[in-house]
C-alpha cells in the first residue's frame with residue numbers, strides 16, 4: 157500500500173501512522189453537550205468503501221494528512237494536508 | 249572569547265570508525281563512507297504563510313539560493329540547505345556558529361531556530377554504487393531524475409529517522425540522530441561490504 161504524501165510523494169504505508177476516523181467533529185472544549193461528546197468518542201461510520209481518515213507521515217515529513225481510503229480495496233483515493241481543516245469529499 | 253568555546257566534539261562513530269578499504273574491494277572500491285562532522289546543523293521552521301520569508305533569510309545569512317518547493321535544496325561544499333517537511337529546513341555549515349548568525353534574523357513572528365549541531369551525525373556515502381547501497385536501506389527512489397542534485401528527503405531505516413540530501417550525482421549526506429548514529433553506521437558498513445568500501 158502506497159500513500160502519496162503531498163510533500164514527500166509516494167511512500168510505503170510503513171512510514172505512516174493511522175490517526176483515526178476523519179469524520180469526527182470535535183465539540184468545543186467547553187461544550188457540555190454530552191451527546192456531542194459521546195458521538196465524538198464512540199460513533200463511527202465504519203463504511204465498506206471510501207472512508208475519510210487522518211494519517212500522519214510519522215516516518216517522513218511528519219505532516220498530518222487527510223486521506224480517503226477504500227476499506228475494501230485499500231486504494232488511496234486522495235491525500236491532502238490536514239492543516240487546512242477541510243474534510244476531503246467522500247461518498248460515505 | 250576562549251571561555252565561550254565549546255568542548256571539542258567527539259564522534260559517536262569512533263569505536264566503529266576504521267579508515268581503510270573493507271569488504272569485497274579486490275575489484276575496486278565502489279563506495280566511500282565518511283563522517284563529514286559539520287560545525288553547525290540547524291533546523292529552521294516557518295509559521296504557516298512565512299515560508300518564503302524564511303527562505304529569503306536563509307539566502308541572506310548563508311548565501312545559498314534555496315529553491316522553493318517540497319524537498320528543494322542546494323549545497324556548495326561548505327554550506328548546505330534543504331527542505332525536509334512543509335515550512336521546515338535543515339541548514340548545515342562546515343563552521344561552528346551558524347545559529348548565532350541566524351539568531352537576530354529569524355524573528356518570533358517568522359518562525360523558530362533549533363541548533364542540532366550536537367544532536368545529529370552527518371554521514372556521507374559517495375561512489376558509483378552509492379545509489380545501490382542507499383536503495384537497500386530506504387524505500388525511496390534514488391535515481392537522479394527522481395532525487396535531483398541538492399534535494400532533501402525525510403525517511404527512516406528501521407525507525408532510525410534520516411534526512412538525506414543529494415550533495416553530488418553519486419553522493420548523499422545522511423543526517424541521523426547522534427544516539428543512533430553508531431548503530432546506523434555499522435549497518436551501513438555491512439551493507440557496503442558486497443561492493444567494496446573505503447572509510448575516509
Ligand SMILES: [Zn+2]
Pocket residue numbers: 161162163164165213216217218219
Ligand atoms: Zn511526507
